[in-house]
Amino acid sequence: MxxxxxxxxxxxxxxxxxxxxxxxxxxxxxxxxxxxxxxxxxxxxxxxxxxKDAVLVTDPYDPLIAEAVAAQPADLPPLERTRRGLLAALGDITPTEDATARRRVALVARSPSLRAAVAVGTDATQEAIVERLVGDGVERLDAAIATSACLAATTTALLAWGSAPGDVTLSDLVRRALAHLAPAGAAS
Incomplete structure (x- = not known):
C-alpha cells in the first residue's frame, strides 16, 4: 500500500x-x-x-493509462481506443505534475544516454495497454500496432516538449501529435 x-x-x-x-x-x-x-x-x-535513470524515466501512470484505454468504447478500432485513452489520461495530469514532468523531460532530452531508458519505460507502458486491449478481445498484433503508433507520437511530443516555450503544455503537444492519428473528421 x-x-x-x-x-x-x-x-x-x-x-x-x-x-x-x-x-x-x-x-x-x-x-x-x-x-x-x-x-x-x-x-x-x-x-x-x-x-538513477528511473528517477527521470519512470512514472506511476502505466496502470492509469491502461485503464483510460480500457474505458473507451470496445467497438472502436484499437488505434482509436488507444488514442482516446491517452487523451483522456492527459486530463488527469495536475499542474504540479506537469511542471515536474517538464524538468524530467528537459533533462532526458539533453542526455542521449537516457534515451534508451525512455524506450524501456515506453515498453512497459505499451505492454500495460496491449494487455488491456487483448483482455477485451483485440488480437495481440493489432493491439501492439495501435499502441506502438500512439506511443511513438506521444514520445515524440514528450521529447519536443523539453525544449518548447514555457507556455506550451505537454497536453498541447500530445494532442497535436495524436491528432495525426485520428480518423478523418474525428475530434482531436
Missing part, C-alpha cells in the same frame, strides 16, 4: 535528484549525493527508484 509518507519521500527524492541533475549534470550526480540531498539513505532511494 502506498502511504502519504511514501509519496512524500518519493517526491523529496525526485526533487533532490532534479535539482542536482540540473545543477551538476546527470552523469556527474551519484545516487549517494541524491540520497544525502533528500535526507534519506541510499537503501531508501533504491526502495523508491530501481536505478
Amino acid at each position: 502506498v502511504t502519504p509518507r511514501t509519496l512524500r519521500t518519493r517526491a523529496r527524492i525526485l526533487d533532490a535528484a532534479l535539482d542536482l541533475f540540473e545543477r551538476q549534470g546527470y552523469d556527474a550526480t551519484t545516487v549517494n549525493q541524491i540520497a544525502e540531498a533528500a535526507d534519506v539513505t541510499p537503501m531508501t532511494f533504491f526502495r523508491h527508484f530501481a536505478t
Whole structure:
C-alpha cells in the first residue's frame, strides 16, 4: 500500500535528484549525493527508484493509462481506443505534475544516454495497454500496432516538449501529435 509518507519521500527524492541533475549534470550526480540531498539513505532511494535513470524515466501512470484505454468504447478500432485513452489520461495530469514532468523531460532530452531508458519505460507502458486491449478481445498484433503508433507520437511530443516555450503544455503537444492519428473528421 502506498502511504502519504511514501509519496512524500518519493517526491523529496525526485526533487533532490532534479535539482542536482540540473545543477551538476546527470552523469556527474551519484545516487549517494541524491540520497544525502533528500535526507534519506541510499537503501531508501533504491526502495523508491530501481536505478538513477528511473528517477527521470519512470512514472506511476502505466496502470492509469491502461485503464483510460480500457474505458473507451470496445467497438472502436484499437488505434482509436488507444488514442482516446491517452487523451483522456492527459486530463488527469495536475499542474504540479506537469511542471515536474517538464524538468524530467528537459533533462532526458539533453542526455542521449537516457534515451534508451525512455524506450524501456515506453515498453512497459505499451505492454500495460496491449494487455488491456487483448483482455477485451483485440488480437495481440493489432493491439501492439495501435499502441506502438500512439506511443511513438506521444514520445515524440514528450521529447519536443523539453525544449518548447514555457507556455506550451505537454497536453498541447500530445494532442497535436495524436491528432495525426485520428480518423478523418474525428475530434482531436
